[in-house]
Amino acid sequence: EIVLTQSPDILSLSPGERATLSCRASQSLSSSYLAWYQQNPGQAPRLLIYGTSNRATGIPDRFSGSGSGTDFTLTISRLEPEDFAVFYCQQYSSSPRTFGQGTKLEIK
């Protein structure tokens, strides 16, 4: 099973700042099958990024993904008030699919 470890657990920033979230896999992901999700309280997660760097339909271009192998990053270039939420990375390189533990992005 591939273990995903996200850092930091909590990230405190202000609107307008840049956010950088990390996700490290316990083994290399084939074909960069790594996705990022955003979840607001009481809501289902929303797909942001798939295939490491591809934005899902309707996702603003301030969200970007990068990385390869075992190290991946989600960057939010300029935080908007609606961006503060919990973010999860998820691998679909192998079964079982696994998620990171989440990073909570909170308003400073």
Added chain:
Amino acid sequence: QVQLVQSGAEMKKPGASVKVSCKASGYTFTGYYMQWVRQAPGQGLEWMGWINTSDGGTNYAQKFQGRVTMTRDTSISTAYMELSSLRSDDTAVYYCTRDLRENWVTTFEYWGQGSLVTVSS
């Protein structure tokens, strides 16, 4: 537009079974795998398995092998997830998710609204 509408909240006793439904609309049901993910209160996300909605083939996470059954009824575009021998730590919101790619198992593009299952004596 793609919609996944799940059945309502359930309260079950330990040892019982629960069956959650997920009705799909806005796309060709048999063209996309359906995957199930759960989330315990205040916790992260956990993948349970997938079903090939075209031929009914399944792949379950080892953790749930023997307790979970995923089925579908193509005539009404509905997928089901049944979990048996329920324990208190099965208390969670259960989500159905539609795959990103047609005829391929990848990641979770569309999500149902979630079904809360509470297991308590």
